[in-house]
Amino acid sequence: MKSLFKIRTKIDWKIYNAVAIAVFVGVLAVWTILSESGLVSSIFLPSPGKVFTYFINVFSSGSIWGDIGISSYRIFMGFLIAVIIGVPLGILAGTFHFAEALIQPFTEFIRYMPVPAFVPLIMVWCGIGETAKIAVIFMGTLFQLIPMIADTVRAVPEDLLSAAYTLGAGRKTVIRRVILPAIAPRTMDTLRMMLGWAWTYLTVSELVAANSGLGYNILKAQRFLKTDSIFGGILIIGILGLLCDRLFVLANKKIFPWAEGGK
Amino acid sequence: MFGFKKTVKQETETGVIEARMGTSKIVVQNLDKTYSSKKGDITAIQGADAEILENEFVCIVGPSGCGKSTLLRILAGLDEATAGSILIDDHPISGPGADRGMVFQSYTLFPWLTVEENIRFGLEVKKMPKAQADEIVERYLDIIDLKAFRKSYSKELSGGMKQRVAIARALANSPKVLLMDEPFGALDAQTKSQMQLLMREIWQVEKPTVVFITHDIEEAVFLSSRVYVMSVRPSRMVADIPILLSYKRDLSLKEQPEFLKYRHRITELLNLQADGTPA
Numbered sequence: 001m002k003s004l005f006k007i008r009t010k011i012d013w014k015i016y017n018a019v020a021i022a023v024f025v026g027v028l029a030v031w032t033i034l035s036e037s038g039l040v041s042s043i044f045l046p047s048p049g050k051v052f053t054y055f056i057n058v059f060s061s062g063s064i065w066g067d068i069g070i071s072s073y074r075i076f077m078g079f080l081i082a083v084i085i086g087v088p089l090g091i092l093a094g095t096f097h098f099a100e101a102l103i104q105p106f107t108e109f110i111r112y113m114p115v116p117a118f119v120p121l122i123m124v125w126c127g128i129g130e131t132a133k134i135a136v137i138f139m140g141t142l143f144q145l146i147p148m149i150a151d152t153v154r155a156v157p158e159d160l161l162s163a164a165y166t167l168g169a170g171r172k173t174v175i176r177r178v179i180l181p182a183i184a185p186r187t188m189d190t191l192r193m194m195l196g197w198a199w200t201y202l203t204v205s206e207l208v209a210a211n212s213g214l215g216y217n218i219l220k221a222q223r224f225l226k227t228d229s230i231f232g233g234i235l236i237i238g239i240l241g242l243l244c245d246r247l248f249v250l251a252n253k254k255i256f257p258w259a260e261g262g263k
Numbered sequence: 264m265f266g267f268k269k270t271v272k273q274e275t276e277t278g279v280i281e282a283r284m285g286t287s288k289i290v291v292q293n294l295d296k297t298y299s300s301k302k303g304d305i306t307a308i309q310g311a312d313a314e315i316l317e318n319e320f321v322c323i324v325g326p327s328g329c330g331k332s333t334l335l336r337i338l339a340g341l342d343e344a345t346a347g348s349i350l351i352d353d354h355p356i357s358g359p360g361a362d363r364g365m366v367f368q369s370y371t372l373f374p375w376l377t378v379e380e381n382i383r384f385g386l387e388v389k390k391m392p393k394a395q396a397d398e399i400v401e402r403y404l405d406i407i408d409l410k411a412f413r414k415s416y417s418k419e420l421s422g423g424m425k426q427r428v429a430i431a432r433a434l435a436n437s438p439k440v441l442l443m444d445e446p447f448g449a450l451d452a453q454t455k456s457q458m459q460l461l462m463r464e465i466w467q468v469e470k471p472t473v474v475f476i477t478h479d480i481e482e483a484v485f486l487s488s489r490v491y492v493m494s495v496r497p498s499r500m501v502a503d504i505p506i507l508l509s510y511k512r513d514l515s516l517k518e519q520p521e522f523l524k525y526r527h528r529i530t531e532l533l534n535l536q537a538d539g540t541p542a
Binding site: 157159160162163164165166167168169173177178181182184256257258259260 | 339340341358359360361363364365367369371373374375376384385388389416417418429432433436442
């Protein structure tokens with residue numbers, strides 16, 4: 001028992017996997033007992049079987065694909081624009097003290113404003129079309145992304161830059177051939193975390209104003225008290241998020257074989 | 264400007280093996296460095312003078328916290344002197360450049376580049392034709408004996424290997440001066456000795472002008488042709504000791520009486536510093 005609680009010491013992967021799976025099975029078991037025994041009404045807590053049936057239905061009829069498609073599109077666009085704007089701004093803020101003064105204090109200020117509160121404003125500005133949802137995701141991720149990228153740049157060891165200078169590199173070369181490659185793996189990791197936020201803001205925007213998408217599906221289910229659909233919808237978002245996350249992790253290992261933990 | 268000749272007076276009791284006479288490569292005159300901090304100004308270096316000859320291997324030793332690393336960073340152009348002058352080949356320093364290669368105590372290999380790509384870095388920066396660069400990279404891979412690791416990344420190398428690559432990377436650029444800031448400070452004793460032998464060998468073959476910072480007196484005597492001793496802060500040079508030992512050096516030299524004599528003398532000078540008594 002004591003061997004399982006050594007600080008920062010790896011445990012056998014078999015035990016690790018067994019524990020991880022046991023948690024899933026355990027939650028599923030409690031869920032099944034609570035719902036099937038009738039302890040909790042099925043309106044509040046649908047049985048796992050019912051949620052499973054929902055899955056079968058939506059995937060076999062294919063009705064869910066349209067929602068997955070449109071939601072993925074919104075995420076992709078909002079996230080992409082945030083990355084295109086946020087990553088360069090973050091790099092500038094982390095590299096030049098002047099750019100930091102220009103960008104970061106203001107960013108930090110907006111960062112603390114709750115994005116859902118902006119939704120009504122965004123609707124006034126952008127209407128309720130696709131632009132509005134993309135804008136919510138963009139707002140939600142951009143201002144988190146900038147300081148995180150800036151910090152990644154600041155974490156590049158000073159001696160690495162000094163070494164480049166003493167090898168004849170000028171300012172441009174240092175940025176292009178030292179700072180950019182040095183921050184790449186952690187930047188990818190930051191994007192991975194940001195994608196998680198993007199899924200959250202997607203749902204927020206679709207719950208408020210949409211007539212399609214996974215979030216809207218959940219909202220629609222709520223109107224008809226179809227808790228099994230709500231459960232199913234949330235699970236689909238969770239699974240899609242997890243899939244994106246794992247893809248990012250895999251890609252990171254492949255693209256950056258030199259980084260710690262890379263292959 | 265001036266490029267005067269300097270002859271070193273011979274110390275008869277040790278016997279002169281190296282007759283050293285040459286053009287001065289680096290001339291440091293009356294150098295001051297002051298940092299401003301919240302607690303007020305700190306004078307790291309005050310009135311430091313030094314002269315380093317072409318192809319000379321000079322070690323600078325000093326109590327910890329004295330300005331020896333600062334001096335090296337100023338030579339590299341990574342830091343600016345507050346007052347005084349430094350001339351390299353009669354030219355003042357303006358910022359860092361490829362003519363002054365540097366090896367750091369921390370591991371500074373670019374982790375995203377392989378061993379050979381690291382060595383090639385400086386050559387690519389100066390846009391050397393590939394064939395010519397290839398030749399240089401091969402030569403240095405051979406010198407540091409890491410041909411088998413040419414495709415390895417930094418994370419796959421031991422500390423000693425990383426420093427070998429760092430030395431090769433700096434030398435591949437054929438700098439006028441090689442600056443080394445306690446490069447073996449983080450290595451274990453065994454690896455450290457091996458690196459000292461290698462460094463000495465490289466110096467004898469390539470003949471770079473080396474300024475080497477260390478707090479290890481044995482290392483300083485073993486490697487160099489001259490040792491500068493710095494005082495505690497505000498630092499200046501308190502002694503300039505020619506090391507007149509045999510040109511070919513192996514580790515057994517460290518046990519020889521004349522080696523120990525140098526070691527003892529420098530240790531005493533440093534102890535005087537630590538006591539705060541002027542030397």
